[in-house]
Amino acid sequence: MTATMARSERRTGAGPSAFQTFLSRHGGMMPTFAAVLILLLLFVGAEAFLRGDFISGGNISALLLDNAYLMVLAVGMTFVILTGGIDLSVGSVMAFTGILGAKLLADGLPAAIAVPAMLLGGAAIGLFIGILVQYFGVQPFIASLAGLFLGRGLAFIVSLSSIRVEDTSLLWLQSERIWMGAWYITPTGIIALSTVAIAAFVLHLTRFGRTIYAIGGNEQSARLMGLKVGRAKVLAYVISGSCAGLAGLILTAYSGAGYPRNGIGTELDAIAAVVIGGTLLTGGRGYVVGSMIGVFVYGTIKSVINFMGAEQSWMQIIVGALLLLFIVVQRAIVARSEGRR
Amino acid sequence: MPADTEVPPIVQMRGITIRFPGVLALDGVDFTLRPGEVHSLMGENGAGKSTLIKALTGVYAIDDGSITVAGERRSFSTAADAQEAGISTVYQEVNLCSNLTVGENVMLGHERRRGTGIDWKATHREAAGHLASLGLDVDPRSILASHSIAIQQLVAISRAMVLDAKVLILDEPTSSLDRGEVEQLFGVIRGLRDQGVAILFVSHFLDQVYEISDRITVLRNGALVGEHPVEELPRDALVTKMIGRELDDLAAIASSSHRTIDRTGTPVVKATGLGRRGVLEPADLEVYEGEVVGLAGLLGSGRTELVRLLYGADRADEGSIEVRGAPVKVHQPRHAIDHRISLSSENRREEGVVADLTVAENIVLGMQARQGWLRRIPQKDQDAVVKEYIEALGVRPANPNALVGNLSGGNQQKVLLARWLATAPQLLVLDEPTRGIDVGAKADIQRKVAELSAQGLSVVFISSELEEVLRLAQRVVVLRDRRKVGELDSASTDLDMLIDYIANAGEGSAA
16 A cells, blocks of 8 residues: 555675675674784783893793683673673672681681582572572672672671681692693693683583573573573573682682682773673673683783883773773774674 | 365464553454464554564463463463474564574574584584575674674574474564565465464565465454454455544545645755765755655665754764754754754664653653753643643553553654654654554654644655655655755655656756
């Protein structure tokens, strides 16, 4: 009854070039490539500036050792941010599980009980946040803020002061060094890298992982496609909480003590690393390997500043500037991909 | 191939009732779907089509009634439940994840696995197979966002094929497809029907409904009007059943809007050489008092782009705008609003109504913005204005406290129109105000536009439905390929001439 116009569709005449095909497939990897580029520039720049003192097996190996806990936190954070959420609790959960583990060991319990207790403690707080977000409709920011206060409070309940760790098996995690020429790796480093590898496997090769991406892309669609959205979302927070528990273990081994004031503001470092690594804060795009790169960028800036003997406050400024840069780049990428439709 | 009534139904819905706050969305509706038939669900916006579909697919819980699928009493609480029972849905808005690849969207939740992990190679190969069976040549590894909405729609249908559905629900699947793509889709639908799949089809395009359907069920205001085999229901009978009244209104609109406009004075708004590089070649546009100027052209011809430049939504890099003879700068929408120019965008969900606010709050929003936030409009005045517009435009339900998100598309559009009218504009720009809404609401909106312009409001009206443009406008500006190609007087132009002009008008032939 009405003359509706046929829609004309713009089509490309010739077949797409290899470059176009690459862009249409992997456009989302650009921010992560940019992070790799920045890391290389940092290495080269530091090497030039410090007259060849910077790039050495020892330094790079120490980078992993010093930032292993942050890497584990960033892995968990990546899951949550990919769903479009945020987890502010990880710093204080790490402090809580750290002091809990130290206390249990000091009370004479074996590491075989203390370590699972740390992981479960982290997972429980993650579950609490996940349930708040999924079933009570609380904003992730608010729910995890509650988790932040809860974790910190629990840490102070366990102990008000630091507790030294004497347990040899726990200390071995960071004291053992497996040498490969001038390079070495500690068990904590192996734990961190394995966490990244397992997370990459889960995110890219399991249905749960793909559900995480689908939720970040369009939660409503994911639900209508029949994916188990509720379960996946809660699980993302549980994973983040468990990673915080694992980070608590690593940090306790690294510092040889549990301390209830550990990790104040560390959640923001983890978020910064994830974003620098190319994960979109709105969710749906990003790679856990990118988050690992982000942690290395973060760690490198920190150690360059140490080498130069400059004020640590520069650290905050540089990381802040990088963060801003990346978010602007991401906005541009999102705007482009939306404009292309 | 009409379905045999003797075949036991695959879906039987009895006495379905659903209530939303302030709205009785479905009132004891019966619906029967048989294997091997294409069954169209017809009704105005707000008649309850989408609600009935969502009741069947487990998105909404039913307050009363029963659903029987394949002889078994069922109640689905999630879309996943319905899919497991063999009911797949392709919604009007593409419900896919645009951040993932095409192949993944097709296969999500059904990926091929090898050992513990997903076998991406096999998954993408299978996805490519499903896409090819729809005649769709798309790289399954490309990101979905890089494709047009039409392609995305076909991908959504491919996804439904993967699920091996016994019931396929297509809710407005053709609204963003071109003619060739519709043919392609209908080929696929017929193939599936012949394999015994029951297809529930919803569309506003009557031609398509008559082309593809075996049977039609009509709903009106949340209640069942009747179920008829397609050959027993002529079109005029269908339209009468859908809207419950005759369509003489539209003819009346046409005669009232074809009056002569005094173009000797100063135009209300005059744009000279308005353009933006890569968006629109410089174009002139004059709108006189009480005049409706229609913009006609294909999608992407520059219709929307021209009014966005006029409204300051995009910044023009050349040209000038005069309002009642005085040159003005319109660099952002704020400036346009200051000169009492309003634009109702084609994206009513994203740029239009606020779904979480009530009808009354949405209408008052525009007035309040004009007043300044600090000067509160007295509640009594607000109520009066809201009541006036709900009545004038026939918003259903006529409840100022109903949430806009619970209203149908046509009624949302009426609320949006009311909001702009409440700001008392001197130029109202309507970009596709009648897209995706039903016949009755279209008539209501057109009648209101004709009435207001007769009272002196100037209107720029964009629509893909050329009959509408010719009916409402006194003058039609034609655009093609991001360029204004000419102007026509609608009194001396009929549909065929306009179509020919859109397709063929060359340089220099502009009036």
